[in-house]
Amino acid sequence: MQRRKLLMTLPLLLCGNKSITSLQAATVAPRNAVVVGAGIAGLAAAKSLSANGYRVIVLEGRMRSGGRILTSRLWVDQPIDLGASWIHGNKGNPITSIAKSLQIKTVETNSDAEIIYDTNGKELSSLGYRNIDTLRASVENAVTSAQRNLSKDTSLQTAIENGTSWSTRNAADKISLRYLINSDYEQEYGGSYSQMSAFWFDDDYAFSGSDLLLTNGYSAITDSLAAGIDVRFGQTVKQINSQNSGVLIQTQSQTYSADIVVVTLPLGVLQSGAVKFLPPLPADKANAITKLGVGSLNKCVLRFERVFWSDQYDWIGYLSSIGGQWSEWISLSKPTGKPILVGFNAGDFGRQIEGYTDSEIVASAMTTLRKIFGSTIPLPLSCQVSRWGKDPFSYGAYSYVKLGATSSMRNTLAAPVGKKVFFAGEATHRRYPGTVHGAYLSGLQAAKDVMAL
Template sequence: MSYTRRDILKLAALVSLSPWLPACAPNDPNTPTIKPTTTSNSPVTSDSTPQVIVIGAGIAGLAAAAKLQANGYRVQIIEGRDRIGGRIWTSRTWNDMPVDLGASWIHGVTQNPLTDLADTARIERTPTDYENSLVYTMDGEELDDAAVEQLEEQLVTLLDAVAELVEDTDDMSLAAAMQQVLVEQAESIDQPRLNFSINSTIEHEYAADVEELSAQYWDNDGEVVGGDVIFLDGYDQILDQLTADLTIHTGQPVNAINYTAESITITTNTTTFEAEHVIITVPLGVLKQGRIQFTPPLDATKTDAITLLGSGLLNKTWLRFPTAFWPKEPEIINYIDEQKGRWAEFLNIYHYTDSPILLGFNAGSYARMLESRSDAEIIADGMQVLRTIYGQEIPDPEAWQITRWGADPYAFGSYSFLGVGATDALRDDLAQPIAGRLFFAGEATERTYPSTVHGAYLSGLRAADEVMQA
């Protein structure tokens, strides 16, 4: 097991902000207004029957469709939402400030295909310096550099010991492995500080609690190279590079795929489509919920992969204030609470844009708990943390946008992880084509760069290649 990857590379700053996520609360005045995609919702006629149907207009589906169409294939995309992008979702509710409710970063800009897309379109990007961060305690005190370094060393030592332990044991949760290592040190450990390190470095990265993650395989994916960048004008600019001349049917959630006959039939809530080949790019969470009925049913290898791979949760809370009561530095504001995972990270948007905005992250079980609460309760909880740091006199936010990816019926989670009993080989099983007719793409099918936007993009290109070779 190796942890010299994107999360541990950022360990010196004790933060690992993730690439994916999230879905706004329904009936909320701050919920983004979605612009309908200029596409067709009409049934496919015999004259326009495509060779390939792509299910899902996230970046995996768009990449697959664009590549196939460029190679002369007749392609159409079916999308359940009334927008494109999937877990890339740029809200433009605030006229002066695009808000990414889903993906935020290109992780590892070197030799990253998204960098090439952004370069070609001359899209402006801003680097994130994870070392430009501060850590506050539940007493509102700022940790000094020595204390932060001690936290870093403590976690690295712990992960080294866990890696050695699991070499000779059956799989267990990462939490259980940590507990075994720490059993003789329990009295000397500052548990809230250790929990903060674990949550901000591991649980935010993988959108899952260490109680859920496999001790053997939790970080068994490829190392990214180069820094991370964000799109101040919105991640949806990347989508614009892929959608030219594509036919996309929005508002068409798929509920059945029948591949018994020579022509595959796809049934949505309102109509049916037919094609020779189908690429399925819906999120793992949707497959786990059984929202699509397959005829004949998927085989055991495929269903085992769907069952054993985990669908994690990382949610965002964008808070806009009348004025900034916090400094322009740092880029990251961290908080240590008695309860693990409680508002451990804020991205300082004010640092990048001069707008008085903070972006809070919550992951795993704490994110799931918050999803069941009202916007007012979520904001009150976050403000209690901010008032601990900056004082009771600070104002309430004047606007907000809150994501609930776990409740989103087109996602049921943020991105995938490897839980206890799972291995990265399951991603290959999920990606495996069926009879040269059904193909699968999406971040959960990407073994080297799962849980990332560029991983999803690469999976779409791979699925397109498989169709062309079928």
């Protein structure tokens, strides 16, 4: 691969009282790159560019790397992931290879190892489980039929309601259907079923194999990628100016100049308008940013003094009478040996819960747990909750295809602007969006595109 050797074009400038850091030597190559964001996409791009002779600086708004990979060390004896937890599909997954090379401990969990409780907290009978299977098949048929037969896109909710004869169903079936929609689609894609595109929401791929939990913390992956990379923490990018030669990247305190920039800002941040692009982004890219959706997924991690649930199961499902509330739980007692339960909320309730205080979230979680396990269960000793939608460095959990968008808009989001502004991040990966591996591969692809100049 031939890299162009460009002379430094940008002098060291001063803008008001903001210093400008020139990343460029006064002579010729290596070329200089700035990567915006030290999540897995940014770190993958930075690592690849550095390995290929680029001088790279990563600008990160937070005081840590990892982005939506966040291992909390609040409980000294047990790291807890408040963002990504699993390597989804370990076969052929690039994150599996990284984990193996670092000898990171992984534990398999199985989505079939699930116990499901009805609205009153009673375990489903074998007939109840069979009914869930039948209803799942009818939901899947409704989705496939909408995708094959409708001439115009509609929301996932409308497609499923029409395709499952919702209006004629009894109350119990409606609760079960709503549970399945939440468990199979909203928890997976983050969007509310009223917002997801029936045509495009599941236009993605998965690796085969097992789901692996990194019980000592996912951050080991991003920490290893960040090693040896010049990451500048606390540098919140405000403006990216590629109008003149090179690119000027302005943070709250400094301006950096480079030949190229790789932007890995989450879709939620791009939508917020917190970062200004000069010239403004092309209309098709701006349209993709507006139309794709940012989903919600939050965790409520409860640590108890003892295990009071049946810990031979990985997953606990609950047929909530209020659709999509506290329907999915994972028991960490088997993988970690500690009495820990994690409640997941996605879609509308996932977002709503961010307005609750921690104690309100715990009280709401305990109402469901008491219904299932009885009023005598102990209160949690400690809890940790996430609020990804309120976080100004993510403004949401991950992207989904909203009604009005198409999955091809991810390609538009990924496309470079000119030969200087490149894009990566989970939302830009059409094949594996919303995942760690998709984000990682998007970073490698952006680096490849830069090097192909």
